[in-house]
Amino acid sequence: MKSPVTHWGAREWQQNQDLLVPDPQHPQAFPGKCPTDLTGRIRVWLTTENRDLVAHGFGRQRIVLAGASVGAVHTVSSYRTGRITHGQALLVLDHRHRILLRASGMWETYGEVAAVCKVARLPAPSHLTPSYQTRPAGRTGTTRAGQRSRRQSTARQLPTFEKAPGYRKLRTRPRGTTLRVLAMTALLLLLIALGATVGALPAAALPEWSGAVRTLLGIIGGLFGAAGGLWLGLAAAHLIVDALRWALTSSAAGTLAPPLRFFRRRERWGGWTIAWNIALVALVPALIGWGPGVGIASLAHGFRDSALVADLRAHGVAAPGALIDDQEFDTDDNGHTTVTDVPTLAFRGLQATDPSIGGRPLPLDPDDPVDTRRAETVVFLPADPDTAAARQQLAGSVWHGAPTANLVSGGLLTLALPPVLWLLVLRVRRRRWLRAKELVEDLSA
Numbered sequence: 308m309k310s311p312v313t314h315w316g317a318r319e320w321q322q323n324q325d326l327l328v329p330d331p332q333h334p335q336a337f338p339g340k341c342p343t344d345l346t347g348r349i350r351v352w353l354t355t356e357n358r359d360l361v362a363h364g365f366g367r368q369r370i371v372l373a374g375a376s377v378g379a380v381h382t383v384s385s386y387r388t389g390r391i392t393h394g395q396a397l398l399v400l401d402h403r404h405r406i407l408l409r410a411s412g413m414w415e416t417y418g419e420v421a422a423v424c425k426v427a428r429l430p431a432p433s434h435l436t437p438s439y440q441t442r443p444a445g446r447t448g449t450t451r452a453g454q455r456s457r458r459q460s461t462a463r464q465l466p467t468f469e470k471a472p473g474y475r476k477l478r479t480r481p482r483g484t485t486l487r488v489l490a491m492t493a494l495l496l497l498l499i500a501l502g503a504t505v506g507a508l509p510a511a512a513l514p515e516w517s518g519a520v521r522t523l524l525g526i527i528g529g530l531f532g533a534a535g536g537l538w539l540g541l542a543a544a545h546l547i548v549d550a551l552r553w554a555l556t557s558s559a560a561g562t563l564a565p566p567l568r569f570f571r572r573r574e575r576w577g578g579w580t581i582a583w584n585i586a587l588v589a590l591v592p593a594l595i596g597w598g599p600g601v602g603i604a605s606l607a608h609g610f611r612d613s614a615l616v617a618d619l620r621a622h623g624v625a626a627p628g629a630l631i632d633d634q635e636f637d638t639d640d641n642g643h644t645t646v647t648d649v650p651t652l653a654f655r656g657l658q659a660t661d662p663s664i665g666g667r668p669l670p671l672d673p674d675d676p677v678d679t680r681r682a683e684t685v686v687f688l689p690a691d692p693d694t695a696a697a698r699q700q701l702a703g704s705v706w707h708g709a710p711t712a713n714l715v716s717g718g719l720l721t722l723a724l725p726p727v728l729w730l731l732v733l734r735v736r737r738r739r740w741l742r743a744k745e746l747v748e749d750l751s752a
Contacts, residue, residue: 334426336419338397338412342479345552346559351479353397353410353420355427360399362408364478370408378402380424380432382414386466398468405471411479438464491544498536498543506532519601520712546570587731594724602717605710612664612705619686619696628654628685630661630669630697632676648676652695654685659695666709669697 336353342365344350350365360372379400386393388406397420399408414420420432510525553569633651638644650661650668661668672679687695 332426334419334422336414336423338410338414338479340412344481345548346555351410351412351477353423355423358427360408360423360427360429362410362477365481366478368478370475370477372399372407374427374429376401376407377429378404379430380420382420382432382434383466384436386435386468388468388470392465400468401471403471405469406474407471408475408477410477435466437466494543495537495540498540499533500536502532502534502536502539503529504532506530506535519597519605519709520716523597523601523716584734587727587734590727591724591731594720594727598717598720598724600717601713602721605713605717608663608666609706609710609714612662612710615662615694615696616664616701616705619688619694619701622688623686624689625684625686625698626654628652628683630671630679630681630683632671632679633658633660634677652683652685652697654687654695657692659687659693662696662700664696664700665703665705665707666713669700
């Protein structure tokens with residue numbers, strides 16, 4: 308004799324089939340998205356017993372409505388009870404047009420529900436749609452005949468009902484669904500934030516002279532980390548659901564269920580393909596901006612800095628000075644003032660903005676930039692004192708540090724642009740080929 312666990316899935320499938328197989332004497336109606344529990348059993352349906360209307364919901368809920376008390380059966384896309392608007396539902400009304408039973412979800416009226424109503428000798432079900440009422444919305448002016456024309460607007464009127472004494476709501480979702488959704492959302496957000504933080508940490512450890520490469524790697528690492536956190540959250544949710552199914556099955560069978568039937572690799576989700584295509588499309592402008600854009604900008608700044616350094620070395624005059632903070636204040640139209648700390652060289656009673664040689668100007672005191680006053684030897688042009696730099700900025704190569712890192716990263720990303728474009732073209736062509744194949748198979752069938 309085989310273990311009951313071996314045929315547990317077959318029994319559940321057979322019980323669902325018993326519900327789904329049409330029976331003219333005992334018809335059942337189900338919502339469009341047939342809700343099932345963790346064990347795969349259908350828990351929400353509408354049927355008839357002895358000409359009474361019987362509704363089954365989650366938690367073994369069973370609601371019996373006497374056929375004589377039912378005045379109408381309607382399906383609605385949306386409706387109102389008082390000031391509250393509800394979504395799709397099946398409504399069973401009494402003879403005073405009040406709601407006896409509400410079953411949320413999309414129900415059809417021309418097939419299964421109609422068969423249930425026919426056997427129970429109830430009125431044929433119908434679908435209620437919103438009505439539109441035209442009303443004046445204001446005056447537009449005087450016509451030549453002296454008459455005033457009025458603009459017309461349409462108001463959407465939803466079906467409105469009251470709840471009857473003994474009103475019941477069918478549980479079309481398991482208890483605690485809202486709490487589970489909130490917990491799942493919180494878990495996903497936590498893992499996404501954690502993944503993005505972990506992904507950006509390697510870039511944050513890079514030195515400041517790495518320039519735009521540090522920012523680029525931080526963005527890429529953060530995005531990959533967020534994607535990894537999302538995948539980990541979804542995988543954890545699937546694992547928890549599989550574990551609950553395995554535990555419920557083992558408890559019902561009285562023995563341990565085979566784990567491989569519950570903890571298995573899931574089919575590939577089509578949403579990942581869509582996400583991958585969107586990422587490829589978004590990657591193209593990013594590569595253009597961070598590739599040729601950063602490379603060309605770094606090259607132009609490097610040549611500019613080289614010309615400045617060569618001019619100061621050849622014609623500059625050295626003088627004692629200091630690095631100070633010259634704050635700039637900018638007030639917008641709303642009165643908000645923005646303060647910007649500008650590294651400035653002070654010498655011989657003059658001031659000149661420190662140039663960004665090698666990718667950045669001399670750093671101010673990070674703890675208190677306003678009180679920064681560090682002694683520097685300033686080299687300036689006598690004919691143009693605004694052109695000045697600290698001697699330490701003229702000692703090394705202007706290409707050392709951030710400019711070189713930006714040129715290397717820009718070149719690599721520029722070289723990566725053609726393969727990414729070609730991969731995107733291949734994916735689009737493959738998608739078209741698959742659609743054409745599906746069309747041929749449908750026509751052949």
